[in-house]
Amino acid sequence: MNNVLLGSIEAGGTKFVCAVGDSSFNVQEQVVFPTGEPEETLAQVIEFFSAHPVAAIGIGSFGPVEVDPASADYGKILATPKLAWRGVNILASLKKHLAIPLFLTTDVNSSAYGEYVKGASVNDHSCVYFTVGTGIGGGAIQNGQFIGGYTHAEMGHTFIKRHPLDQDFEGVCPYHGADCLEGVASGPSLLARTGQKGEQLPENHEIWTILAYYIAQMVLNARLNFAPERVILGGGVMQQEHLMEKIRATFEELNNGYVEVPDVREYIVNPAISGNGSATVGNFALALRELEK
């Protein structure tokens, strides 16, 4: 399999990224286009892979999406607010034109897998990857398998404790207001409270204390639920570098010595794959895994 070419599709809510990589998961070709109408968007995907043939493709999709390969609806977008995409089966549509092995999971599972095979968790047997950005999502891996039962996880909507200084904020989650992580710790929640974007706010702004409190709870709950060997934090909000230290310190305060964890500087980390490339690497690796089945 050394000379094989692999494909990656990041099917995001705002953009699609298609890429071709080698068996070491290095990108050789890449194209980015906005997520438009389903038919037109998927035609662009097929066009790219017709021009750049690959042996197999890994797909990380926005959700909710059916991720069970045993289901008749495997690859179908479920109850998304993006109405045009609701009910669209990405995988089935691509299969009509691409007679190669395809594997589909959630976008954040792809990112987790990328970090697991070639990133921050390359020497681990387990990890949890979170993206904290426009939304919040998490993907957990144990011994190479994604954690998820009858469907995929939705970790960004777990309930957490409110910060004392944040009691009056109404939150931005259309389903859970200020009760869930996405409601109070996503990028839009920051904008809603301050009227500014993260990069415009000083490091000593109170909002960072509040966000660190929520993200630290997210990490602590992941530790308590999955006991992963590493927790990786990606996404736009995490691009404020000072935030990581606040999260680590708050994690230790909240845990209060209860569960043993490795050095937090090793335990809670940024993605090791640069340029927001975790999902692409993950998709290449998932394509290779599918090919080798």
Added chain:
Amino acid sequence: MNNVLLGSIEAGGTKFVCAVGDSSFNVQEQVVFPTGEPEETLAQVIEFFSAHPVAAIGIGSFGPVEVDPASADYGKILATPKLAWRGVNILASLKKHLAIPLFLTTDVNSSAYGEYVKGASVNDHSCVYFTVGTGIGGGAIQNGQFIGGYTHAEMGHTFIKRHPLDQDFEGVCPYHGADCLEGVASGPSLLARTGQKGEQLPENHEIWTILAYYIAQMVLNARLNFAPERVILGGGVMQQEHLMEKIRATFEELNNGYVEVPDVREYIVNPAISGNGSATVGNFALALRELEK
């Protein structure tokens, strides 16, 4: 393996239960004794199984305990408040006298496994089992494997949202006060607030609304983290039958239509194995699994 005899050890913080069962996981002999000093207690275990020889034993232990079979400390009790037991390797002690396959996991993982192989989740590929009693613990199974990375889960200490009517309660968790599930939803938290035990309190007492709110969050977060096919609620607090309906209703309110779940009456259930026997069945099944390796 039809005529094989299997052993179960429930190594609890207050009592030990040893049992012998057949290959259908029916109990044939059982003994219960209080958890005393380690040496004396483990001698009673060895005495029982010397008198009742079995082919393999499954052990569900109180924790924290090393559960990784690859670790040199596999079977060792870690930083428990029961100081006499700290550092005691239950598995190694038993191995010196019992030259048969032994498998050890947490007590709540054993209960989860019992329900998975012969209880409420017998037709599922995944489940989460919670005990809500003196403490709160959870065990998750996916495709027959326990979810846990470098160690086991500690789901009872995850952080959740405080109920508006419960803001002033200080909680009973020595590590997390009223911030974690065990601090506000365990049996002792009920006693601390009301001065009474659950069975003495009327169904319309406000405490049930509060407990249902926390337990429903626990179930919702499990759904969002693991997407299990079923969530099973056992333990002393759950013996108040009216509580289950309150939990199901609150779960639906909190989810607010966000994630799809099956009918909550099928999704959130009591253990199907009667007489608090889930862990014993689980231990028999784990013993058989170890034997067949």
